[in-house]
């Protein structure tokens with residue numbers, strides 16, 4: 362099926378056509394709604410407009426640093442009311458994978474985390490004990506003769522490593538995570554493949570860059586649970602009973618968000634240029650990623666062009 366040429370949302374008629382085409386909007390977060398602590402222009406107004414029109418908003422982030430509950434608090438800090446069941450984070454989809462696909466036994470099998478608090482929190486909600494992660498002893502400089510994670514021996518109950526974005530990544534965390542990955546019976550799960558992470562005025566290394574270093578050292582490839590993995594979309598579609606043709610994925614990255622929407626058979630996709638991608642990339646034909654159906658300078662252009 363040939364892709365239609367991407368339509369830029371830049372006036373009233375394209376904005377109205379876009380809104381009228383869908384009932385459900387799946388929003389990526391980093392690079393679409395916000396850049397770190399900075400809410401992007403007219404995001405709040407756009408979400409309010411969708412609510413007024415009776416449209417459904419769902420939030421789908423590859424960022425595993427927070428749990429869904431912590432994301433509710435982040436939305437609230439911007440004055441946006443969101444319930445936990447509207448949020449699907451890669452910390453949650455990774456915990457679902459551990460529970461439903463790996464079928465680890467809660468209270469018996471443990472998880473070693475190379476990542477932030479969101480992963481441990483979502484695993485704990487499913488009854489799993491985890492070690493590593495934000496344990497402050499991992500902040501210490503690495504010394505094989507002194508690391509408590511080595512001198513006390515590896516935990517034999519660990520059956521899975523979950524790795525994600527970690528702003529406190531260091532050699533200690535990488536070294537101990539590798540010890541667990543050297544055990545073939547320990548599963549290797551990555552929360553998301555994103556090579557970079559957009560912040561206001563910067564692009565920083567993403568989870569994929571951290572996880573790739575573990576893949577290189579261990580010679581193993583992880584299962585990635587975030588976008589574009591369709592397990593994540595299947596979880597959303599079934600729990601929300603979505604009509605695919607009336608659903609649109611809104612993202613800032615072609616090889617995760619737009620691929621997720623196109624491969625998931627959604628009715629459409631919108632690429633916004635406030636995160637990772639550029640207009641040239643939105644328009645180029647590239648075997649690496651599908652083109653979006655729509656694109657816009659920013660999400661808020663949907664609202665602004667209707668005023």
Ligand SMILES: C[C@H](OP(=O)(O)O)C(=O)O
Pocket residue numbers: 389390391392421422423424425526553555557558559567568
């Ligand atoms: C950038 C990505 O988050 P998302 O854009 O999926 O919210 C991530 O945190 O790696």
Ligand SMILES: [Mg+2]
Pocket residue numbers: 389390391392393612613614636
């Ligand atoms: Mg993003």
